[in-house]
Amino acid sequence: MPATDTGSTPGAALELAPGLAPEPTVSYQLRVDGARHQVHGAWLGASLLSVLRDTLDLTTVKDACEQGRCGSCSVLLDGRLVASCTVLAADAEDAEVTSVAGLRPSGPARAVAAAFVREGAVQCGYCTPGMVVAVTDLLARRPDADDGEVREALSGNICRCTGYGRILAAVRAVQDERAGR
Amino acid sequence: MTGVATMRRPRSLSEAIDTLAASPGADLLAGGTDLVPALRTGARPVREMISLRRIVELRARGAAGDWLTIGACATYADLAGWSLAPGLAATARSVGSPQIRNTGTVGGALGTASPRGDLLTFLVAADAGVVVTGPVGQRQLGIGRFLADRHGPDELVTAVKLARPCGPQTYLKIGARQTASIPVASCALVVDRVRRLVRCAIGGVASRPVRALAAEDHVAETADWSTGALPPDAAHRFGELVAEAVTTAPDVAGDDVYAPAAYRSHAAGVLARRAAARCLAGARGADARRP
Ligand SMILES: Cc1cc2nc3c(=O)[nH]c(=O)nc-3n(C[C@H](O)[C@H](O)[C@H](O)COP(=O)(O)OP(=O)(O)OC[C@H]3O[C@@H](n4cnc5c(N)ncnc54)[C@H](O)[C@@H]3O)c2cc1C
Ligand code: FES
Ligand code: FES
Numbered sequence: 001m002p003a004t005d006t007g008s009t010p011g012a013a014l015e016l017a018p019g020l021a022p023e024p025t026v027s028y029q030l031r032v033d034g035a036r037h038q039v040h041g042a043w044l045g046a047s048l049l050s051v052l053r054d055t056l057d058l059t060t061v062k063d064a065c066e067q068g069r070c071g072s073c074s075v076l077l078d079g080r081l082v083a084s085c086t087v088l089a090a091d092a093e094d095a096e097v098t099s100v101a102g103l104r105p106s107g108p109a110r111a112v113a114a115a116f117v118r119e120g121a122v123q124c125g126y127c128t129p130g131m132v133v134a135v136t137d138l139l140a141r142r143p144d145a146d147d148g149e150v151r152e153a154l155s156g157n158i159c160r161c162t163g164y165g166r167i168l169a170a171v172r173a174v175q176d177e178r179a180g181r
Numbered sequence: 182m183t184g185v186a187t188m189r190r191p192r193s194l195s196e197a198i199d200t201l202a203a204s205p206g207a208d209l210l211a212g213g214t215d216l217v218p219a220l221r222t223g224a225r226p227v228r229e230m231i232s233l234r235r236i237v238e239l240r241a242r243g244a245a246g247d248w249l250t251i252g253a254c255a256t257y258a259d260l261a262g263w264s265l266a267p268g269l270a271a272t273a274r275s276v277g278s279p280q281i282r283n284t285g286t287v288g289g290a291l292g293t294a295s296p297r298g299d300l301l302t303f304l305v306a307a308d309a310g311v312v313v314t315g316p317v318g319q320r321q322l323g324i325g326r327f328l329a330d331r332h333g334p335d336e337l338v339t340a341v342k343l344a345r346p347c348g349p350q351t352y353l354k355i356g357a358r359q360t361a362s363i364p365v366a367s368c369a370l371v372v373d374r375v376r377r378l379v380r381c382a383i384g385g386v387a388s389r390p391v392r393a394l395a396a397e398d399h400v401a402e403t404a405d406w407s408t409g410a411l412p413p414d415a416a417h418r419f420g421e422l423v424a425e426a427v428t429t430a431p432d433v434a435g436d437d438v439y440a441p442a443a444y445r446s447h448a449a450g451v452l453a454r455r456a457a458a459r460c461l462a463g464a465r466g467a468d469a470r471r472p
Contacts, residue, residue: 024186024227044186045220045227067218068281080258083280085221086214090188091232134279156278 028093032058033102044090048097049073051089060101060129071157074130075099081137083156100129108139111174119170123161131157135171143178145171186229194238194314194339197231202316204229205334211254212284214277215293233288239339249343253288257281257300266343268350268371272303275354275367288338294328296434297363301328302384303352305392306369310342328389348372348409349460353452354384357439365440368423368452372460377406381423381456383449387430396422396453400461410463419457424450 024044030037030051037056049066052058052075061084062072068086075084076098084097103109112135115121122128131154138145138153145153150171151164159167189207191197201207207229210216219225233239239254244265251260251269260266260273261282276282276299290300291311304311304324311327312319315336322330332338354367367384379400382390396419403415411419427433427446436442 026188028188043227044188044230045217047217047221050221066221068214068277071278071280074280080283081280082284083278086212086217086281086284088210088213088217088220088230088232090230091190091210091213091234093190094235153279156280 026090028090030056030089030092030097031095032056032097033099039089042089046089047085048075048077048087048089048092049084052084052097052099058099058101061099062126062129064126069156069158070127070130071134071154072127072130074133074157076103076133076137081134098133100132103133103136107136108143108174108178109136111177112136112139112170115170115173115177116167119166119173121162121166121170127157127159127161131159131167135167135174139171139174139178143175145175186227189229189231190235191231191233192235194236197233197236197337198314198316198335200231201337202335204231207231209233209288209292209337211286211289211292212256213289214281214285215289215295233337239288244345247345249345251287251341251343253291253338253340254286256283256286258283260287265345267346268303268307268352268369269343271350272299272352272369275299275352287341291327291338291341294331295363296388296390297367297385299352299354299364299367299384302364302367302382302390303369304341304343305390306371306380306382307343307350308371308380311338312340312342313337314339346371347376348374351456351459353456355448355452366427366445366448366452368449368456370453370456370460372409374406374409377401377404379404379461381453383423383427383453386427386434386445386449388432388434391426391430391433393423393426393453396426400457404461405463408463409461411457411461416454416457416461420450420454423453 025041026044027040039055042051049063052061053063064070064072066085068083073084078095112132134154134157189200191200210230210232220227233254239252242251242255249266257273257276260269263270290298309324310321312321313332313336350371352369354364356364364385366386369382371380379397381393381397384390399422400419404411424446427449
């Protein structure tokens with residue numbers, strides 16, 4: 001269940017008992033999918049996930065566990081696959097954030113997304129954006145990854161619907177396609 | 182600390198130390214895999230924060246003489262393929278998921294010092310040194326000492342030091358699932374064929390990793406050090422002694438939601454036997470260097 005309350009309402013400071021400091025806020029820029037965004041007065045403790053979704057309205061990044069365990073919030077941070085709920089947004093200031101929407105069209109991303117649809121690897125679709133980021137990251141680095149490597153690379157992305165068989169089939173289909181098989 | 186908490190982003194170690202000296206006790210932020218979820222749930226309050234991500238010198242890892250040095254901001258992914266440190270690499274591969282290994286750092290693991298932290302267990306078996314740095318310079322503590330005393334409010338962990346391996350080493354763990362799962366029990370085994378000794382630490386069973394000293398002595402006395410092989414009955418006894426070390430550890434964990442205490446000590450013994458089979462199989466087992 002996506003949580004929308006980030007605990008980041010700056011106005012809440014008004015209701016604090018006297019003597020309590022207001023929740024600290026910060027302003028900074030984020031570069032997401034090639035576009036610059038100004039973030040004003042966000043809660044200092046906010047995760048990259050909550051700022052992407054709740055402040056910048058970039059809801060292609062999904063929110064499920066907020067504990068780094070499910071991978072639905074996966075993005076690339078300076079090209080490395082991360083769970084955006086474990087990254088502090090204010091610390092991503094000078095980094096390049098890439099969501100599923102910003103993956104390079106010259107890489108495997110389009111083929112991966114198409115194969116997911118074709119092979120039935122999308123059911124409720126909630127894990128899909130994170131999965132597509134993780135698969136694209138893997139195939140860009142290891143185009144010939146074997147089954148074990150694919151499973152290992154996706155072990156941080158949980159899917160409650162497909163049982164993973166269709167997802168593995170989609171990855172294999174992309175590999176075959178790209179190898180001209 | 183004065184004013185409302187804010188975010189500092191030093192670009193060098195000396196800048197970080199000055200920043201920390203100006204607000205001692207500020208939260209150091211490395212990968213954020215422990216800190217960010219804790220801020221979100223309110224388990225930790227938001228305070229002044231000093232990010233270490235931009236300090237390139239803290240990410241270095243290298244070998245000089247008999248020592249390996251690993252910068253505090255090295256991630257698990259940075260270590261997972263390091264051929265000079267096979268036990269450390271095996272430990273790093275066992276942590277979290279690809280996302281967590283790309284983010285979580287050595288310094289963060291020491292900062293959190295979770296009793297179940299995989300890295301801590303390996304560092305205890307490796308008898309590692311922890312380098313902490315503050316305004317008056319740097320000092321090195323043994324890992325046991327660090328876990329007992331931690332570091333001062335104006336200091337940060339800057340590196341970990343390990344002796345260059347002199348024999349096979351491995352790290353084995355049992356968790357609820359293979360990935361992103363803290364260990365119910367884990368075992369780090371480091372063999373030193375030059376000094377003819379082993380060190381074995383068990384994680385997940387007490388408030389800190391437990392060294393199995395009697396079990397270590399048993400291996401030192403019964404192994405054939407010309408080949409590096411441990412006879413099967415000695416390996417069996419090694420497992421029993423490790424299980425005993427767990428049951429008699431001073432602050433052993435009781436039954437909890439993850440496992441009954443009896444399962445933990447049993448599992449520790451089984452893991453230790455398996456680790457011995459990998460690392461003490463004799464000359465033919467030399468490939469155990471790369472578990
Ligand atoms: C889904 C998930 C799965 C995980 N799986 C495992 C697992 O299998 N095994 C395991 O052992 N751990 C696991 N962890 C825990 C975690 O990844 C590690 O503890 C990690 O090493 C923390 O590093 P970090 O850089 O993210 O730390 P941060 O969250 O940035 O910091 C953690 C703490 O250390 C302090 N700190 C950071 N750097 C320093 C420094 N240089 N000097 C002093 N203090 C410092 C911070 O102030 C903070 O208190 C998991 C975490 C998650 C979210
Ligand atoms: S929401 Fe980030 S990993 Fe689950
Ligand atoms: S398709 Fe529903 S969670 Fe994966």
